[in-house]
Amino acid sequence: MCKGLATLPATCLKSAKDIKHKISFLLQKPEPQAAEQKQMKEKTAAAAEKSVPTTAEVEKWKESFSHVMNSDTGRKVFTTFLKSEFSKENMDFWLACEDYKKSTTSKLATRAKQIYQQYVEADSTNEVNLDAATREVTKQNIEIADPSCFDEAQKMIYTLMEKDSYRRFLNSKLIQDLSNIHSRTVKEKKENKNNCERVKNRQALAGGA
Structure with missing residues (x-):
């Protein structure tokens, strides 16, 4: 019989057991990276769930374009559609104009020039579809650079999106697809409710028997 462990002091044996326990605990503990990835996935899933519009929202969007534009989710969904039609610059311009109106007085001139060069100027990077007259009026307006200098151009692009896109x-x-998702969800919830009621009824009958 091996007497190696028996000859060790009790304190050494206790220390050895403690070390073994700590190693076992560390092996079972998930790696920080894996834990962070799991947490990130959960946050992403939660954010995705929040971004899905409700049935009421989708129905509102069908009523009028203003309901789409007055909804953060509506604008995001509509922008996705515009991307598929290669006309996302219309929404980008409209949002840039909205943001421009909130600029401080000291930044209006610089921001107005940037928006003009990016969206309004002929052959610009993200040129929007404006007629020559509106383009010229806007060019003159940015010389003054007040909060309303893009109003006419913005209105024209809004109308274009409303009447066309x-x-x-x-x-x-x-x-x-959004409408179908909600239809399926409502149907599934109704079926689950009916199943629960049937189970409760069977349990009640079984208990009475």
């Missing part, structure tokens, strides 16, 4: 959006696969 929005109509196709209503008939798009994107909006149909």
Whole structure:
């Protein structure tokens, strides 16, 4: 019989057991990176769930374009549709104009020039579809650079999106898929409720018997 462990002092044996316990605990503990990845996935899933529009929202969007534009989620969904049509610059310009109106007086001139060069100027990077007259008026307005200098151009792009893109959006696969998702969800919830009621009824009958 091996007497090696028996000859060790009790304190040494206790220390050895403590070390063994700590090693076992560390092996079971998830790696920090894995834990962070799991937490990130959970946050992403939660954010994605929040970004899904409700049935009421989707139905509102079908009523009028203003409901789409007055909703953060509505604008995001509509922007996704515009991307598919290669006309995202219209929404980008409209949002840039909204943001411009909130600029401080000292930054209006610089910001106005940036927006003009990016969206309004002929052959600009993200040129929006404006007629020559509106383009010229806007060019003159930025010389003054007050909060309303893009109003006419912004209104024209809003009308363009409403009369053109929005109509196709209503008939798009994107909006149909959103409607179908909610239809399936409502149906599933109804079926689950009915199943629960049937189970309760069976349990009640079994208990009475």
